[in-house]
Amino acid sequence: MxxxxxxxxxxxxxxxxxxxxxLELNDVWDSLAIIIFIAAINQDYGKILDPxxxxxxxxxxxxxxxxMQDL
Amino acid sequence: MIKIEGxxxxxxxxxxPKNFVNxxxxxxxxxxxxxxxxxxxxxxxxxxxxxxxxxxxADKLIKEMxxxxxxxxxxxxxxxxxxxxxxxxxxxxxxxxxLKNDIVAYxxxxxCSGYTHGLLLASSLVKSGLVSxxxxxxxxxxxxxxxxxxxxxxxxxxxxxxxxxxQKVDSNISFVLxxxxxxxxxxxxxxxxxKKTNNKSNFLTMNGVEVFTFTLKRIPQLIKDxxxxxxxxxxxxxYCIFHQANLLMLKTLAKSIDxxxxxxxxxxxxxxxxxxxxxxxxICHNREKIVKNxxxxxxxxxxxxxxxxxxxxxxxxxxxxxxxxx
Numbered sequence: 001m002x003x004x005x006x007x008x009x010x011x012x013x014x015x016x017x018x019x020x021x022x023l024e025l026n027d028v029w030d031s032l033a034i035i036i037f038i039a040a041i042n043q044d045y046g047k048i049l050d051p052x053x054x055x056x057x058x059x060x061x062x063x064x065x066x067x068m069q070d071l
Numbered sequence: 072m073i074k075i076e077g078x079x080x081x082x083x084x085x086x087x088p089k090n091f092v093n094x095x096x097x098x099x100x101x102x103x104x105x106x107x108x109x110x111x112x113x114x115x116x117x118x119x120x121x122x123x124x125x126x127x128x129a130d131k132l133i134k135e136m137x138x139x140x141x142x143x144x145x146x147x148x149x150x151x152x153x154x155x156x157x158x159x160x161x162x163x164x165x166x167x168x169x170l171k172n173d174i175v176a177y178x179x180x181x182x183c184s185g186y187t188h189g190l191l192l193a194s195s196l197v198k199s200g201l202v203s204x205x206x207x208x209x210x211x212x213x214x215x216x217x218x219x220x221x222x223x224x225x226x227x228x229x230x231x232x233x234x235x236x237x238q239k240v241d242s243n244i245s246f247v248l249x250x251x252x253x254x255x256x257x258x259x260x261x262x263x264x265x266k267k268t269n270n271k272s273n274f275l276t277m278n279g280v281e282v283f284t285f286t287l288k289r290i291p292q293l294i295k296d297x298x299x300x301x302x303x304x305x306x307x308x309x310y311c312i313f314h315q316a317n318l319l320m321l322k323t324l325a326k327s328i329d330x331x332x333x334x335x336x337x338x339x340x341x342x343x344x345x346x347x348x349x350x351x352x353x354i355c356h357n358r359e360k361i362v363k364n365x366x367x368x369x370x371x372x373x374x375x376x377x378x379x380x381x382x383x384x385x386x387x388x389x390x391x392x393x394x395x396x397x
Contacts, residue, residue: 015102031222032103035283039323046327048287051280 001045006064009040023060041067072300073246078194079239081203082390084132085232085355086124087113087342089396094225103225108318112228112343113396114213121152122160124231125207126167127397132233133168133205136390140168143235144201145175147192149185149208149347151260151375152215153178164207175201182210182258183314183374184248185347186232187382190370191246193236206234210346215260217274226317228343232351235390244384245301247293254377257281285377286320291327294371297381305330309364310357314372315339315349336360347372358391365389 003021011019013036014028034054041047045067053066091113094104104110115124125148133140146168148161161176175196181188186208193204209231216223260275298305311334313321318339325332338349338356345352350370354361361368365387373379 031279032106034280035319036106038280038283038287039319042287043323043326048284051284055280 001068003064006067007060009037009044010060010063013037013040019060021059021061021064025057025059029057037063072296073191073248074243075191075194075198075246076243077238077240078197078244079237079242080190080234080244080384080386080389081237082132082136082235082392083232083351083354084128084135084392084395085230085348085352086127086131086395086397087228087230087352088115088119088124090114090116098221098225100221103221106317106319107226108339109226109228109343110340113230115211115229119211120154121150121209121211121229121231122148122154122164124211124229124397125209125233126164127395128231129164129168129205129207129233131392131395132235132390135392136235138203138235141171142202143170143174143205145193145196145204146170147177147179147189147204147206149179149181149189149206150210151180151182151346152211161207181376181378182346183316183349184372184376184378184380186350187246187370187372187380188248188378189347190234190236190244190382191248191380193234194244197236197238203235203237206236208232208234208347208351210348212275212346215275217272220274222279223275223277226344228345230342230345230348230352232348234351242385244382245297246380246382247297247300248380249289249293250379251289251377254281254285257285257377258375282374283320286316286373287323287327289379290324290371290373293373293379293381294328294369297369297383301383303367303383307367308334308369309367310361310369311335312350312353312368312370314374315342315344315353316374317344352394354386355391355394358393361386361391
């Protein structure tokens with residue numbers, strides 16, 4: 001799992017071509033996006049993310065940190 | 072882990088309301104529709120209830136199987152949309168179906184895991200000596216879902232099912248069951264002001280993220296335990312018939328437990344998430360496939376409770392009727 005791979009998953013989740021670490025999630029980060037992101041991380045890396053952490057994420061960097069935690 | 076010998080699922084029938092809605096008529100959010108995988112759902116009319124759908128399915132099944140009504144020793148109604156808070160709906164159904172009076176009749180208050188839990192209860196009664204048990208599992212979530220809540224309003228559909236469980240030598244059903252009540256608020260309808268939850272509403276409320284995570288944590292291990300206990304490996308399983316929670320969840324589970332998604336039978340696209348009816352509905356919807364490969368069918372229910380259960384059974388020679396509409 002690399003930062004670029006996670007950024008690609010985030011971009012796919014919110015249906016944009018690309019994102020960088022500074023992306024502020026704001027309105028795009030609804031419950032559907034959270035579920036799609038958790039599902040993608042699980043499908044690609046077999047990891048189950050803490051839903052509260054993903055829910056509380058403010059930026060793409062937060063999601064990278066949560067996803068790469070304990071690796 | 073429980074294995075019940077000498078029991079068989081002899082027949083299954085399902086009835087859905089004839090009225091249906093297309094989700095594309097309700098929202099322009101195609102991402103949501105493709106994620107949950109629900110294109111259309113059947114919705115009960117104002118005066119059509121879970122009991123009505125189950126009774127139609129049961130009546131048809133009894134006639135098609137030419138079952139002597141006196142041989143039905145128990146009727147179990149599994150639902151979270153019963154006819155009344157009291158009495159038990161099974162008591163009413165005994166009279167509607169003109170079943171005998173010396174019969175066991177009661178309700179089970181379970182949802183997504185209700186069918187597989189109900190199969191255990193019915194099988195246990197048959198094992199204890201009853202000739203045959205009528206298991207009715209159904210739900211009309213449309214009665215308890217907030218039309219303005221897109222996460223649940225586009226997901227749920229209505230359906231009622233009937234299953235006959237009978238004695239049969241050299242036939243068995245294996246079960247694995249579990250529960251974690253610490254997640255009881257994840258899916259809840261709490262309209263009682265005396266209770267101390269944060270989900271006061273006249274409608275069903277669901278924390279989809281919590282339920283999704285619960286499923287990823289619990290169900291892969293549940294499937295591993297089921298296969299181990301049944302002395303099967305995943306390649307032995309002909310079909311996985313899982314509760315139709317949502318399409319994304321089913322695909323994620325398939326990958327997590329490493330079973331080809333082709334083995335997962337699906338009905339959610341045409342009927343939505345019908346709670347305790349979703350497993351028998353998926354069986355009836357895919358009856359032509361199952362008839363060709365009826366052995367080693369893995370059923371799994373999981374959700375509200377939080378509760379989960381699996382059943383491994385053959386459906387060889389099981390009467391599986393086409394889905395009815397009423």
